[in-house]
Amino acid sequence: MSLAEAGAKAEVEVPEQGVPQQPQQVGEEVPPTVVVDDVHLVYRVHGASSGKGSATSALSRLALRKKATGVTEVHAVRGVSFVAYKGQAIGLIGRNGSGKSTLLRCIAGLLPPTTGKIYSDGQPSLLGVNAAMMNDLTGERNIILGCLAMGMTQREAEANYEQIATFSGLNNYNGKDFTKLPMRTYSSGMAARLRFSIAAARSHDVLMIDEALATGDREFQLKSEARIRELRKEAGTVFLVSHSMKSIRDTCDRAIWLDQGVIKMDGPMEEVVNAYEGK
Numbered sequence: 001m002s003l004a005e006a007g008a009k010a011e012v013e014v015p016e017q018g019v020p021q022q023p024q025q026v027g028e029e030v031p032p033t034v035v036v037d038d039v040h041l042v043y044r045v046h047g048a049s050s051g052k053g054s055a056t057s058a059l060s061r062l063a064l065r066k067k068a069t070g071v072t073e074v075h076a077v078r079g080v081s082f083v084a085y086k087g088q089a090i091g092l093i094g095r096n097g098s099g100k101s102t103l104l105r106c107i108a109g110l111l112p113p114t115t116g117k118i119y120s121d122g123q124p125s126l127l128g129v130n131a132a133m134m135n136d137l138t139g140e141r142n143i144i145l146g147c148l149a150m151g152m153t154q155r156e157a158e159a160n161y162e163q164i165a166t167f168s169g170l171n172n173y174n175g176k177d178f179t180k181l182p183m184r185t186y187s188s189g190m191a192a193r194l195r196f197s198i199a200a201a202r203s204h205d206v207l208m209i210d211e212a213l214a215t216g217d218r219e220f221q222l223k224s225e226a227r228i229r230e231l232r233k234e235a236g237t238v239f240l241v242s243h244s245m246k247s248i249r250d251t252c253d254r255a256i257w258l259d260q261g262v263i264k265m266d267g268p269m270e271e272v273v274n275a276y277e278g279k
């Protein structure tokens with residue numbers, strides 16, 4: 001099924017939650033980039049209630065042919081449906097544990113939905129997670145590796161190297177060139193800067209950011225916000241998970257409010273954020 005057909009299908013079948021927030025553009029059909037169709041995600045946590053999750057207890061259980069005990073299910077995403085369109089920047093908001101990160105990981109293809117379907121145009125990239133980083137390698141080697149992992153050729157990776165190192169600021173951080181040092185010597189904020197810089201070097205069909213703006217210092221946050229705005233213009237769709245309503249207001253034009261794994265509200269950013277803030 002093509003994405004356009006999937007979009008049409010989702011719009012027809014799931015009207016109650018999948019309120020398609022299609023951008024109003026006269027005479028122009030805006031293509032859908034992501035269709036989420038009645039997605040549920042249930043985590044199964046083994047050994048949760050009995051505390052007997054060890055290999056020894058599993059082995060004795062297998063020997064005695066007993067069923068696994070203490071499996072707890074966490075229903076993190078419950079029947080979520082929506083359609084995202086090209087050019088949109090969508091803020092995912094909601095209380096701690098409402099299912100935002102889980103939903104992003106499903107869209108990125110890192111977690112298969114327990115039921116339901118996700119269709120996407122191109123490979124959605126979850127900023128930070130998709131970058132293949134090796135702690136024992138230098139920042140320099142990680143930049144090249146990250147570029148290759150995003151599908152660049154060796155030549156493209158080398159051509160992009162300088163720009164990425166400069167954007168991250170790690171080639172001259174407190175007067176030191178950290179790109180020559182192994183990543184294990186970086187603070188978590190410095191590692192986040194590098195991951196963001198690698199991912200932001202290329203435009204993505206669907207770019208997802210999970211609170212990346214909260215990492216890094218104020219100066220880097222401003223730089224990354226500006227780059228996100230550029231990436232938005234360059235095409236695709238941006239998803240941003242954040243507890244900072246300022247970041248959502250600065251970056252997004254649409255917001256989806258998740259509550260206990262269910263969409264509580266989906267619409268223009270200002271309306272949804274105001275409702276979330278109780279205004």
Ligand SMILES: Nc1ncnc2c1ncn2[C@@H]1O[C@H](COP(=O)(O)OP(=O)(O)OP(=O)(O)O)[C@@H](O)[C@H]1O
Pocket residue numbers: 043044045074075076094095096097098099100101102103
């Ligand atoms: N790996 C996991 N195993 C089991 N349960 C999990 C796992 N990850 C998340 N959960 C549970 O799934 C639910 C949704 O978690 P999720 O991290 O998606 O929420 P969130 O909205 O991103 O929260 P936050 O704003 O705190 O980051 C929570 O109840 C959480 O406890």
